[in-house]
Amino acid sequence: MSPKRAPSAPPELPGYDYVSLLGSGGFADVFLYEQLLPARRVAIKVLLPDAVNRELIENFRHEANVMAQLTTHPSIVTIYGAAVAPDGRPYLAMEYCSKPNLGVRYRRERFAVPEVLSLGVQIAGAVETAHRAGILHRDIKPANILVTAYNRPALTDFGIATSSGGSDDSSGMSIPWSPPEAFETPPRSSPASDVFSLGATLFTLLAGRTPFELPGGSNTSVDLIDRIGRGDIAPLARHDVPARLESVLASAMDPDPSRRYPSAMAFGRALQQVEAEMALPVTPLDVLDDSVEAGAVDEEDGGATRIRGVVSIDPHAGEQPRFAPMPGMAGAAPDATIRRARPGETADASAPVAAPVAVAPASRRRSWATAVGAGLVVLVGGGIVWMALSTAQPQQAANPSQTIAAPAAPQRPPAPINVVGTVTGDSVEFTWVNAQPQEGDQFQYRYERSDGDPMISTVPLESVVVPRDADGESCVLVTLVRSDGRSSNDTRGCVSG
Helix, strand or coil: CCCCCCCCCCCCCCCCCEEEEEEEECCEEEEEEEECCCEEEEEEEEHHHHHHCCCHHHHHHHHHHHHHHHHHCCCCCCEEEEEEECCEEEEEEEHHHHCCCHHHHHHHCCCCCCHHHHHHHHHHHHHHHHHCCCCCCCCCHHHHHECCCCCCCCEECCCCCCCCCCCCCCECCCCCHHHHHHHCCCCCCCCCHHHHHHHHHHHHHHHCCCCCCCCCCCCHHHHHHHHHHHHCCCCCCCCCHHHHHHHHHHHHHHHHHHCCCHHHHHHHHHHHEEEEHCCCCCEEEEEEEECCCCCCCCCCCCCCEEEEEEECCCCCCCCCCCCCCCCCCCCCCCCCCCEEECCCCCCCCCCCCCCCCCCCCCCCHHHHHHHHHHHHHHHHHHHHHHHHHHHHHCCCCCHHHHHHCCCCCCCCCCCCCEEEEEECCEEEEEEEEEEEEEEECEEEEEEEECCCCEEEEEECCCEEEEEECCCCCCEEEEECCCCCCCCCCCCEEEECC
């Protein structure tokens, strides 16, 4: 939890009962809620009222959409939904991972080598899946790897915005786990950057400290950035860590991106090879690839690599992944440690691009299984269509005496938030944020003056200028009015002077 501020009040959410605070960050709080239907505990991340602006809302929505694309991966936190609370704050409802995250654990206990290897392979599969979807995480670190009730690691926090709403659309980074290219001007980011951060994360779990932290020495941000740029990794000093594993981690954290593993999958396979050399069970590497034909499976590696689509690939093979950078992928995700470059920049164009993964022909037995599966899909799909058509029909009473419930009343739109006043001479300009803008929105304001009748009017924009109150404090009440006539609760804003 951030020590710099008190947590915000949990919002009242329809269908959820508040339980407790889980944690706080620079721009959001995470609360535990009990969902009423279906009955389950969920983690809900809510933006802070004072931090909300149009850009932050858009980035928050982007995070929800990104996580929704990847949510089926077993090592990525599941997202249940996103909406705007009645008080105007956007929120994400996510899987509740009840166990301490890895950032908490590495400070309390020493991780065993087999566990670190298994964690690394599983998260490498999650990162590879994100890269194949054209998504860079940019903030892989121990605190962003949660642990489910079934002891499964789950990667979270994809692309959290750290802009404060100024003209500089910069984002923060977590310095101890960031690659050297993140500190360049302008900063660069590529799949190799995530490989670096994952390698640094695994090193941290083994060492109980970050890779470039010098025990007993100076470890300021400037010191860390200098050592990261030179590749000065402090020794692990653990006799139970094989030299091969130290070499794999050093390669992942090479200062030169071109000398790192070319993909998260290649890094995961290197970790699998260490498992095999230590006579440990080889952890499956799960990767989602929608371009792979369903039913095409190659079992040469005994299922050590599972590409959901579905195909299994030999973990000792050497092909590189496809990666198409999305616009605005430059820079790292936040840790509010230092500021970094604008997200409008593209990822490093020099990142290696490889040919598509070859698909092995399916066996006759698997073809039969695929046919049976397809038949089941048709049957189930037919049932779904029948249900959809049935529910689409107008509902009628079974008998004349049966009462049909009336449709629910339209829900109120979210109230304006962050109503702030600025005094300029004899005038005050009030501004606010529309958390869920729609076409045709207007704002009704009521300005209460101590020396006259209240001023009531409607404006189309998110600001209004009124005369400064002679009493010393100027206050306004703002209400959002939709084009269909629905209105929100009002929000009060005051300024002295």
